[in-house]
Amino acid sequence: MKRVAILAMGGTIAMVPAPDGGVVPALGAEDLVKALPGLDVEVTARTVRTLPSPSVGFADLVDLADAVRAEIAAGVDGVVVTHGTDTIEETALFLDLTIPGDTPVVVTGAMRPPGSPGADGPANLYAAVKVATSADARGLGALVVMSDEVHGARFVRKGHTSSTGAFASPGFGPLGLVVEGEPACAAPRASR
Ligand code: ASP
Numbered sequence: 001m002k003r004v005a006i007l008a009m010g011g012t013i014a015m016v017p018a019p020d021g022g023v024v025p026a027l028g029a030e031d032l033v034k035a036l037p038g039l040d041v042e043v044t045a046r047t048v049r050t051l052p053s054p055s056v057g058f059a060d061l062v063d064l065a066d067a068v069r070a071e072i073a074a075g076v077d078g079v080v081v082t083h084g085t086d087t088i089e090e091t092a093l094f095l096d097l098t099i100p101g102d103t104p105v106v107v108t109g110a111m112r113p114p115g116s117p118g119a120d121g122p123a124n125l126y127a128a129v130k131v132a133t134s135a136d137a138r139g140l141g142a143l144v145v146m147s148d149e150v151h152g153a154r155f156v157r158k159g160h161t162s163s164t165g166a167f168a169s170p171g172f173g174p175l176g177l178v179v180e181g182e183p184a185c186a187a188p189r190a191s192r
Pocket of ligand 1: 085111
């Protein structure tokens with residue numbers, strides 16, 4: 001059975017209602033995994049941070065990259081990072097530049113918090129796990145999976161503050177799609 005490590009950093013995907021009527025990141029990786037349907041994948045979960053993504057700094061990124069490298073060294077088939085969407089592209093690019101090798105590293109998040117109608121976190125996490133275990137995703141560098149689209153960390157941008165389809169790779173397009181749960185990456189593998 002394939003093995004995937006899920007590393008949580010916070011963001012809307014992990015948010016719960018706050019006393020002031022807003023939402024704050026509070027859920028850990030174990031909580032997020034509970035929202036996944038049954039998978040033929042062995043999943044481990046670790047909470048690295050519980051932050052809104054504008055608060056993620058370089059020390060947090062270094063710790064995250066260390067955690068990703070440790071999981072890869074332990075032999076996982078792929079790593080999924082859950083993260084706030086406001087700075088997901090910066091974190092994905094950092095991982096793209098600092099994680100060597102072909103093991104898929106997939107960053108995902110949510111535009112809607114858990115508990116809201118049509119929360120997109122579970123679907124995005126599911127798609128991210130599927131991409132992280134896909135042979136098609138090997139060697140493509142760090143990826144961002146949102147709304148069933150697979151974006152290269154070097155190209156992806158957040159272009160909308162609330163739409164679940166907020167992400168695009170301007171001038172390039174997504175590297176792949178997740179169609180009914182199955183990833184298909186059309187791009188040729190990059191040599192790294
Ligand atoms: N403010 C949130 C964050 O980036 C937004 C999100 O996750 O969608 O942490």
